[in-house]
Amino acid sequence: xxxxxxxxxxxxxxxxxxxxxxxxxxxxxxxxxxxxxxxxxxxxxxxxxxxxxxxxxxxxxxxxxxxxxxxxxxxxxxxxxxxxxxxxxxxxxxxxxxxxxxxxxxxxxxxxxxxxxxxxxxxxxxxxxxxxxxxxxxxxxxxxxxxxxxxxxxxxxxxxxxxxxxxxxxxxxxxxxxxxxxxxxxxxxxxxxxxxxxxxxxxxxxxxxxxxxxxxxxxxxxxxxxxxxxxxxxxxxxxxxxxxxxxxxxxxxxxxxxxxxxxxxxxxxxxxxxxxxxxxxxxxxxxxxxxxxxxxxxxxxxxxxxxxxxxxxxxxxxxxxxxxxxxxxxxxxxxxxxxxxxxxxxxxxxxxxxxxxxxxxxxxxxxxxxxxxxxxxxxxxxxxxxxxxx
Numbered sequence: 001x002x003x004x005x006x007x008x009x010x011x012x013x014x015x016x017x018x019x020x021x022x023x024x025x026x027x028x029x030x031x032x033x034x035x036x037x038x039x040x041x042x043x044x045x046x047x048x049x050x051x052x053x054x055x056x057x058x059x060x061x062x063x064x065x066x067x068x069x070x071x072x073x074x075x076x077x078x079x080x081x082x083x084x085x086x087x088x089x090x091x092x093x094x095x096x097x098x099x100x101x102x103x104x105x106x107x108x109x110x111x112x113x114x115x116x117x118x119x120x121x122x123x124x125x126x127x128x129x130x131x132x133x134x135x136x137x138x139x140x141x142x143x144x145x146x147x148x149x150x151x152x153x154x155x156x157x158x159x160x161x162x163x164x165x166x167x168x169x170x171x172x173x174x175x176x177x178x179x180x181x182x183x184x185x186x187x188x189x190x191x192x193x194x195x196x197x198x199x200x201x202x203x204x205x206x207x208x209x210x211x212x213x214x215x216x217x218x219x220x221x222x223x224x225x226x227x228x229x230x231x232x233x234x235x236x237x238x239x240x241x242x243x244x245x246x247x248x249x250x251x252x253x254x255x256x257x258x259x260x261x262x263x264x265x266x267x268x269x270x271x272x273x274x275x276x277x278x279x280x281x282x283x284x285x286x287x288x289x290x291x292x293x294x295x296x297x298x299x300x301x302x303x304x305x306x307x308x309x310x311x312x313x314x315x316x317x318x319x320x321x322x323x324x325x326x327x328x329x330x331x332x333x334x335x336x337x338x339x340x341x342x343x344x345x346x347x348x349x350x351x352x353x354x355x356x357x358x359x360x361x362x363x364x365x366x367x368x369x370x371x372x373x374x375x376x377x378x379x380x381x382x383x384x385x386x387x388x389x390x
Contacts, residue, residue: 018372025375028382032294043076043095045108050088051122060084062119067091070111076104088123139175139289139298141324142306145282157283160319165285165309172305174290174298181284189243193262201256203248208258211248277322284324299328346370 007014049063064082068091071080076099082091095104105127112125144161158180166178193208244259258264276282289298306321314320349370354363 021372021375024379028378032382043097043099043101045093046128047091047125049123049125051119052087056084056086059089064089066117067115070115137288139287140326142285143277143282143322143324145277145280145320145322147318147320161283161285172301174293176288176290179286181286191262191264198261201251203256207248211246296328296331
């Protein structure tokens with residue numbers, strides 16, 4: 001009763017408060033992110049270190065183990081899982097819930113910089129703050145598809161996606177990055193040998209592999225000359241032509257060269273992945289969303305950029321971008337259903353009030369509190385950092 005009397009005695013103040021709530025509600029609706037799923041920060045950090053042309057065993061001993069020794073004892077560390085592959089190694093750190101991930105990331109970065117003894121031709125460890133990735137960060141999936149009738153052998157699809165498409169998309173507000181999932185293969189040195197000829201000459205696969213492995217640059221450490229330190233590096237990497245002249249063994253006083261039993265050339269990696277969409281070669285692209293970004297606004301801006309690219313440079317190059325999974329479709333359907341249910345609920349509530357009160361003026365006065373309460377709820381969601389998840 002006290003609050004009611006206070007409001008009746010100060011109608012001007014009540015009107016100002018209602019107007020202020022309405023203004024804040026409009027601003028909150030414009031700023032409140034709309035997403036399919038809420039932001040869920042996993043207490044996981046992933047670390048990738050690339051070392052091309054290295055076997056999984058070499059990656060484990062030369063990269064994974066030194067990094068693991070440096071990362072032991074991190075505050076809140078729950079588990080450390082690593083995997084070694086040909087060309088690099090992956091370490092995933094999982095922390096207990098409630099761990100301050102900002103301070104942990106700073107500590108991990110500091111420790112990674114202290115790692116010593118990594119191979120000279122290996123990449124520096126790269127930290128991914130979300131480990132293996134969280135589906136909640138995915139904004140949308142796209143396909144860069146090659147149109148029928150276009151060859152474009154001089155332009156690799158993965159390179160085109162990374163150098164021409166990704167920068168355009170990453171400039172959109174709400175987009176954190178572009179992950180090109182498929183690759184049509186990077187240029188590598190391919191050695192195709194004749195097993196029957198190799199057997200006749202008595203050359204084994206191990207001998208060929210050992211000879212090829214010796215064709216690499218090797219670090220020689222450093223040497224002090226006066227007050228300066230110089231880094232030593234022995235260059236032993238051959239070109240494809242030089243590799244063909246490499247002597248594998250001697251038979252009857254004559255050298256057996258690699259080119260005698262094998263063909264050495266440079267070409268795309270045949271192990272690279274490729275995607276087909278509607279029967280046409282394509283490249284899959286995963287668009288990542290910035291934390292707290294409005295999914296609908298970001299996808300609308302992305303759609304405009306896709307239409308602009310499809311109508312411009314992509315058509316000339318024989319490419320087109322097609323959407324795969326589009327969460328905006330489900331979000332708009334859910335919002336439409338939510339809006340319809342809200343309107344029906346308000347009408348039923350007002351109808352029930354009028355049925356019992358039987359006074360139109362009193363019913364409208366009481367019913368006016370419904371939009372005010374809804375607006376105040378939106379303001380509270382915005383101030384508390386929440387999102388509208390549908």
